[in-house]
Amino acid sequence: MQSQLFKKDFITTEDWTNEELESMLELAADLKRRFIIGEPHDHILRARTLYMLFFEESTRTRNSFEAGMTQLGGHAHWLTPKATQIGHGEAPKDTAMVLSRYGHGIALRDCRTGIGQAYQYELARWASIPVFSMQDDVDHPCQTMADLMTIREKFGPAPSTGSGQALRGRKFVISWTYAPQYVRPLSVPQGLIMLMTRFGMDVTLAHPAGFHMMPQALEAARQHAAENGASFEVIDDMDAACAGADIVYAKSWGPIMVTEDEAEVKKMSDEHKHWCLDERRMALAKKSAIYMHCMPIDRGYEAADAVIDGPQSAIYDEAENRLHIQKALMALTMAPRG
Ligand code: CP
Numbered sequence: 001m002q003s004q005l006f007k008k009d010f011i012t013t014e015d016w017t018n019e020e021l022e023s024m025l026e027l028a029a030d031l032k033r034r035f036i037i038g039e040p041h042d043h044i045l046r047a048r049t050l051y052m053l054f055f056e057e058s059t060r061t062r063n064s065f066e067a068g069m070t071q072l073g074g075h076a077h078w079l080t081p082k083a084t085q086i087g088h089g090e091a092p093k094d095t096a097m098v099l100s101r102y103g104h105g106i107a108l109r110d111c112r113t114g115i116g117q118a119y120q121y122e123l124a125r126w127a128s129i130p131v132f133s134m135q136d137d138v139d140h141p142c143q144t145m146a147d148l149m150t151i152r153e154k155f156g157p158a159p160s161t162g163s164g165q166a167l168r169g170r171k172f173v174i175s176w177t178y179a180p181q182y183v184r185p186l187s188v189p190q191g192l193i194m195l196m197t198r199f200g201m202d203v204t205l206a207h208p209a210g211f212h213m214m215p216q217a218l219e220a221a222r223q224h225a226a227e228n229g230a231s232f233e234v235i236d237d238m239d240a241a242c243a244g245a246d247i248v249y250a251k252s253w254g255p256i257m258v259t260e261d262e263a264e265v266k267k268m269s270d271e272h273k274h275w276c277l278d279e280r281r282m283a284l285a286k287k288s289a290i291y292m293h294c295m296p297i298d299r300g301y302e303a304a305d306a307v308i309d310g311p312q313s314a315i316y317d318e319a320e321n322r323l324h325i326q327k328a329l330m331a332l333t334m335a336p337r338g
Contacts, residue, residue, distance in 0.1 A: 001026055005332040009124045009131045011117065012139040013195050014220060021198075025149055027328035028321070035071065035324065042073035044331050049103030050076040052134065053084070055110040060295060061134045061142070064322040065107060072327055074104070074334075092119060096126035104334045109134035111185040113256055130333040135187050138214065142329065143294050144191040146321035148199060150314055151247060153321075154290055168200035168229065170246040173285075175238050176207035178275045179252035179298040183265050186256050188294050190217035192249060193232065197224035202231040206241035208272045210255040238275050245285040249292040250277035252302050277303040282312065290314045 002023040013021060034041050050069050052062060062078060069076040081087040086095060099106055106127055110116035116136030124131040133141055156166035174192045189205065190213050196203050203221065205213070212218075218234070225232040235241055242248055254260060255268050282291060291303070291313045299305055307313065 002332075003337065006334075006336060007128075007130050008333050010141055010329055010333065011120045011124060011131060011133045011136075013141045013144060013191065013198075014139070018198060021145065021148075024145060024325060024328045024332060025152065027331060028145075028149055028324040031327045031331070032321075032324040042071060044072045044335050045069065045104070046073035048072075048074035048105075048334055050074065050105040050107060050330065050334070051079055051099050051103055052076050052107045053079045053081075053086070053109070054134070055081060055108075055112065055116075056135075058109060058134070060319050060322050061109060064319075065134065065326055068323055068327040068330060072330060074330075077103075092122040093126040096123045096131075100126075100128040103129065105130050105132065105330060107132040107134045108136075110136050111187065113137045113185070113260065132329065132333075135185070137185055138187060138217065139191040139194070140187040140294070141191060141195075142322060142326050143188060143318075144195045145329075146325045147192065147249070147292060147294070147318055148195060149321045149325055150292070150318045151196075151290075153317070154314065155246065170201045171204065171244055172196045172201040172247045172249070173204045173206065173241045173245040174249045174251075175205075175241050175277070176211050176272075176275055177250045177252045177277060177302040178269055178273045179301045180266075180269070181298055183254035183256070183260060183262070184252050186213055186217070186253050188251060189213060189253055193217060193221035194224065197221045197230050197232050198228055200228055200230050201247075203233075204241050204245075205232070205234045206236065206238050207234075207253075208236055208275065210258045210268055211253065212257050214257065238277075239281060239284060242277075242281045242284040246289050247292060248277065248282065248285050248289060250303055251293050252298065273301075276301060277307050279304060279306050279310075282307045282310070285312075292318055295319055 002020050066076040117138040221232045293315050
């Protein structure tokens, strides 16, 4: 267990070592156990404050962070640009300096392409308290860590037994799917290819032409795969991706590297309506495979109800683990050592 994480920012998993990420997984498992058996742990962040600043909507992220702070004995403030002077253009420096005088952590969701992660690093430059990403244009690190925790629970190894031998050789698929609704950011697929390659999995990214990732995420995935005896491939065939998979993570994202214009996005997406994880495609994966999605899901478009609600679905486990992983993150970075 790493003990030097007090005040460390968590803007992307790329900024944490494998050993540091293991510490988060290990503590998350312990906090989950305590939560399940009703063992109090509200002394850990007693009277501490987290500022949660949302540029976009949220169900899971807001409520898991807020509930997590309550369970650890602290309090979380829900903020938006409009509810603060950020909406009037207050500089990140001034926001960071002032909130650092009041509380103990700042969490931010800002998915604006080319802006979101840069804004987080700018806040972190001036904040004397840790800054956490609650999703940006590049990564969604709390989501991908909750996903990794879920995969470890399903396939092993137990936390504290080392980094991922049991995951070595597992086929992890992240596939684009069609969805008619709003344009989703690249942060989840990018975060997944960057993280899962570090933990020994053979990662396949599948998407139609035009729905590619940022070059920095692709490069990180290739490098991590090479360093960790894993593999990373990009293909344009959803059936081939699902074949023999251990984990099928099927979700939509926008062709953001090409366009964010809604009409153009719709035109590009509508050409690939058949990219849906139905029962036939799920059956191409191993019998022991699990289906994952970060939620919210566009039911009937991204995946069939039979898959979403079927026995291989791990979606609610992933959502649950957001709570435990974020509590571990906050405990490691916001609680001074006793
Ligand atoms: N998965 C996720 O981040 O969900 P929300 O957008 O509801 O927070």
